[in-house]
Amino acid sequence: MKIIIHPSQENYLRELRKEKNELLLEMENFAQENKIPILNLQAAEFLEQLIKIHRPKKVLEIGMAIAYSSIRIARALRKKGILYTIEKSKNNIEQANQYIERSGFNEKIKILEGDALDIIPTLEMKFDFIFLDADKEDYEKLFLYSSMILKKGGIIFIDNLLWHGWVASKTVSKPMKKSTQTIRKFNQLFMESDLFDSKIYPIGDGIGVGIKRS
Numbered sequence: 472m473k474i475i476i477h478p479s480q481e482n483y484l485r486e487l488r489k490e491k492n493e494l495l496l497e498m499e500n501f502a503q504e505n506k507i508p509i510l511n512l513q514a515a516e517f518l519e520q521l522i523k524i525h526r527p528k529k530v531l532e533i534g535m536a537i538a539y540s541s542i543r544i545a546r547a548l549r550k551k552g553i554l555y556t557i558e559k560s561k562n563n564i565e566q567a568n569q570y571i572e573r574s575g576f577n578e579k580i581k582i583l584e585g586d587a588l589d590i591i592p593t594l595e596m597k598f599d600f601i602f603l604d605a606d607k608e609d610y611e612k613l614f615l616y617s618s619m620i621l622k623k624g625g626i627i628f629i630d631n632l633l634w635h636g637w638v639a640s641k642t643v644s645k646p647m648k649k650s651t652q653t654i655r656k657f658n659q660l661f662m663e664s665d666l667f668d669s670k671i672y673p674i675g676d677g678i679g680v681g682i683k684r685s
């Protein structure tokens with residue numbers, strides 16, 4: 472893996488952290504021990520801050536895993552805010568359900584079980600905020616689908632756009648070649664989209680933030 476933020480800076484920021492939520496800390500350890508990819512600390516904090524600033528009523532998350540980011544979104548939501556989250560892995564859903572139960576956010580988090588590519592076209596509601604964090608080969612289609620169900624002025628937040636630094640690297644190791652090409656192609660599409668005011672930030676593994684124009 473390539474370095475995006477220098478480890479000493481990452482450690483410094485971790486030392487300043489004042490997180491008191493024991494469940495989130497436990498989930499971070501669980502994810503690390505079981506190699507479940509979840510949002511990096513700074514990216515998760517950035518997501519929470521954006522939710523607090525934008526104050527969305529309806530949020531859609533595509534890729535819940537064990538519900539780490541879901542619980543972070545839920546706790547940042549305003550009183551009437553609700554999160555719909557799509558996940559296709561039965562194992563992850565089982566684990567997520569236990570964590571959501573313990574978090575006390577059962578009323579705020581609604582799990583939609585299945586493949587987002589099948590579920591999104593059936594959704595009749597529109598969203599104020601969409602967090603895209605699914606399989607990278609699905610990004611292009613899921614971005615297109617998301618653009619159709621995001622309200623004007625709504626935000627799309629996309630993880631992994633620096634792809635561990637590979638997208639910016641002249642030499643890419645063989646096993647990373649295909650996924651790197653996929654993300655590079657996606658980044659072009661995202662940045663050139665007329666539908667969105669798009670930016671990519673070097674936070675976590677690279678966060679795309681797009682504001683829908685119309």
Ligand SMILES: C[S@@+](CC[C@H](N)C(=O)[O-])C[C@H]1O[C@@H](n2cnc3c(N)ncnc32)[C@H](O)[C@@H]1O
Nearest residue numbers: 509510534536539540558559560586587605606
């Ligand atoms: C990177 S993890 C999500 C991490 C989570 N957002 C967090 O930060 O805590 C990606 C998850 O998306 C799920 N996933 C990938 N592609 C999907 C799809 N097309 N539809 C539904 N779930 C998908 C995977 O099963 C996996 O659990």
